[in-house]
Amino acid sequence: MIYFIGAGPGAADLITVRGQKLLEKADVVIWAGSLVNEELLENCRECAEIYNSAKMTLEEVLEVMKKAEKDGKTTVRLHTGDPSLYGAIREQMDQLEKLGIKYESVPGVSSFCGAAASLNLEYTLPNVSQSVIITRLAGRTDVPEKESLRSLAQHNATLVLFLSSGMCEKVQAELLDAGISPQTPAALVYKATWADEKKVLCTVGSLADSAKANGISKTALIIVGDVVSHTNYERSKLYDPTFTTEFRESSK
Missing domain, CATH: 3.40.1010.10 (Tetrapyrrole methylase, N-terminal domain)
Structure with missing residues (x-):
């Protein structure tokens, strides 16, 4: 076996x-x-x-x-x-x-989960983002044209990029060309959960400079989206006293 x-x-x-x-x-x-x-x-x-x-x-x-x-x-x-x-x-x-x-x-724990834990980040914040796109930038190995970063970024979902930290300048350019605001929160997580883990919070506009300043060129995830700043989200309905669920009646 x-x-x-x-x-x-x-x-x-x-x-x-x-x-x-x-x-x-x-x-x-x-x-x-x-x-x-x-x-x-x-x-x-x-x-x-x-x-x-x-x-x-x-x-x-x-x-x-x-x-x-x-x-x-x-x-x-x-x-x-x-x-x-x-x-x-x-x-x-x-x-x-x-x-x-x-x-x-x-199955195992993916690094995109490890990175979220390191950042104390929730990928699916109510009224901020309910979708996560896991992808990579085309490099030595192509991606289908319909899955180009520029195309996927237009959905405005949370993005998690594998195998792309060595091309941060190109990632930044693709995101900006897709209409993503340069002020959109972003993060670089190098070797998530390892002893030598490194976390860098930045914006799309400062992504390439942040990677260079911190010597990050491989073995790192790039996370892009408003969930990185974890602000301006709505309270979950699941634990709202005014919301009825299968297990609990609304208090109002």
Whole structure:
């Protein structure tokens, strides 16, 4: 069996209980060494075979999986955050299906959740924003034209950008061209939940300068929207005494 496990955003204790238990039992571990906290490997058995996928191709990863399966071993494929976001897991799963190898996914805490926790931020503030768009800027790898940052920004939803902090000048230009006000609140969160985490609050107009001033050029999320300032929001109806719910009658 192959287990695709989300390692969480960074802090070693943010892996799920299920993920940690499977990691402790694994015979073979293939981990994303450029992104996953190495402290998590302390949970592995001493006899476990450890492979760093940062130095491997898809074909090499699959060879390790095939050999482990042939030898009757359990493999953990340890991805950063939650594997469903920019994890390149589907291409692995498709090949495993062709080979008749069983696999299972174990969700993890994504870095966009870790960043929100670090900023004490709520993405869905009443009357401010009820939608979150998770995307990235086109770089060495394209995105569909209909999903260009300029196009998505026009929805005025909260934006969370992965894999884009090395292109902050272009991000800023795309947002401004989309009609986003330069005064719109923004944040850069470098290595969310890691020991060396760095949080920078800024605006769309100062995004590029803020990244440069703080030496942020990779491994950071960009969050854009009024939720960053968490002001001018309405009270939630869920806990409003004048609002009736399935479990509580209105007091008025």
